[in-house]
Every structure is written in C-alpha cells, then in structure tokens.
Amino acid sequence: MVDRSLLYQIVEACNRYNKIPMDEWERIIPLISFRELKKGDYFVRVGDLPREVAFILNGGVRHYYIDSNGAERTTDFCVPGEFTGPVDIFEGKRRPAEQWIQAFADTGLAVFDNSELEEFVSVRPAFQNLFRAVVLEYFSVKSRRETELLSSDIARRYENFLRHYPDLSRQLPQYQIASFLGITAETLSRIRSRRKKTVAS
Numbered sequence: 001m002v003d004r005s006l007l008y009q010i011v012e013a014c015n016r017y018n019k020i021p022m023d024e025w026e027r028i029i030p031l032i033s034f035r036e037l038k039k040g041d042y043f044v045r046v047g048d049l050p051r052e053v054a055f056i057l058n059g060g061v062r063h064y065y066i067d068s069n070g071a072e073r074t075t076d077f078c079v080p081g082e083f084t085g086p087v088d089i090f091e092g093k094r095r096p097a098e099q100w101i102q103a104f105a106d107t108g109l110a111v112f113d114n115s116e117l118e119e120f121v122s123v124r125p126a127f128q129n130l131f132r133a134v135v136l137e138y139f140s141v142k143s144r145r146e147t148e149l150l151s152s153d154i155a156r157r158y159e160n161f162l163r164h165y166p167d168l169s170r171q172l173p174q175y176q177i178a179s180f181l182g183i184t185a186e187t188l189s190r191i192r193s194r195r196k197k198t199v200a201s
Contacts, residue, residue: 006034010055010110013081017133020126028127031120033111037061037103044086044101050094052111053085059107060168062176063087065099074180075099076142077165077172083134089114104172149182157181158191 010032011025035054037043043054043061061084063076078084086097121127148160158181162169169177178188 006057006108006110007032009057009081013055014130014134017137018126018130020130024124024126027124028120031112031116035109035111037107037109039103039105039107041103041107042100043084043103043109044097044099046097046100048086048097050086050089050097051114053083053089053114053117054109054111055083056080057108057110059103059105060171061101061107062104062172062180063099063101064176064179072176072179074176076145077104077168077180079165079168083138084109085114104168104176154181154183154187155191155195157183158188158195 007025007029011020011022014020034057035043037059039059043052044050046065056078058080060077060079062074063078063084064072064074067073084101086099086101088095088097117131121131145160145164149157152160161177161181174188175185178185181188183191
C-alpha cells in the first residue's frame with residue numbers, strides 16, 4: 001500500500017507544473033513502487049536499457065561518466081522534488097545508458113516503469129501536459145547549467161553551484177563537486193579558501 005504522505009510529496013512537487021485533481025492522482029498509485037538506495041548504490045548503470053524513471057523523495061543522486069583518461073565527470077545532481085533517469089528516456093529513446101546514476105546519500109525513490117507510465121499518460125491529457133512540462137524543465141535547466149559552466153569564470157561557477165544546491169557542499173566529496181564544475185579538487189579547495197577569507201573580512 002502506498003504511503004499517502006509520499007504520494008502527497010509527489011503531488012505537491014508536480015503542482016507547480018500543472019494542477020491535477022487528487023482523484024486523478026489516485027489512478028497513478030498502482031504504477032508507483034518505492035525503492036531505497038544506500039549511499040553509493042546505483043539506480044542506473046552504464047549499458048542498462050532505460051526502463052525506469054524516478055521521483056526523488058529524499059537523499060539525492062548524481063549522474064556521471066568516465067572520460068578517456070579514466071576520470072569521473074559529474075554531469076548532474078538531482079535532489080528531492082526532482083525526477084531522475086537516463087537522459088535518453090526523457091527523449092523517448094531506447095538505447096543503453098551512457099552514464100551512471102548513483103546515490104550520494106541514502107535515498108528514497110518513487111519509481112515508475114516508463115512503458116507503463118507512457119501508456120497511462122497517453123490517454124490522460126492533464127498528465128500529458130504535466131510530464132511535457134517536466135521534460136521541458138529538465139532540458140532547460142540542464143542547458144542553463146551547461147551554459148553557466150562554459151561562460152562563467154571558476155569562482156562564479158562555484159557561486160552558481162551553491163545557489164542551485166545550497167545543501168550539497170556539505171554532503172558531497174570535494175572531487176565530485178570539482179568534476180561537476182570542470183576543475184580539479186585542488187582548484188576548488190583554493191576557491192573555497194578565498195571565499196571563506198572574503199566572507200570573514
């Protein structure tokens with residue numbers, strides 16, 4: 001039986017896109033399964049065929065790949081109130097995942113089988129509009145963050161990170177934040193040190 005408080009958490013997050021009557025949300029309950037990931041567990045591994053999307057209830061995940069030099073490159077962090085899954089699944093494609101999705105903390109997920117979700121949404125216009133808005137925001141945010149990384153200096157990139165993810169600087173290893181910002185851990189350490197001195201002065 002689905003915990004109603006968790007369903008309400010999904011509804012509250014989705015209402016900012018499109019308000020749907022609660023009796024309609026009740027119909028989606030059979031599609032939801034809940035999954036707990038321990039810190040370090042994977043929701044998706046490279047090579048997996050995209051079958052599921054998830055709404056993050058607590059904790060969070062990071063998306064990353066391994067570059068040609070064997071270094072991890074973090075491309076995204078997803079936090080409570082956001083959806084996560086292989087990028088291709090949001091584009092309606094069915095090719096093997098190219099990135100890992102890993103829990104950076106103990107994480108609770110509301111998981112949807114994508115085929116079942118697509119079938120459900122296909123006959124319900126209100127949910128079509130909702131998930132279209134979710135997908136559009138996903139790619140809009142992704143594009144904006146990538147633009148910030150390419151066009152901003154290093155210090156500004158870190159400030160943008162703190163603005164987007166105010167709690168993560170205390171939760172994540174420094175190397176993961178650095179790889180997301182496209183810098184080394186040593187450079188990030190210097191930026192943090194300078195920032196602390198500026199704030200203290």
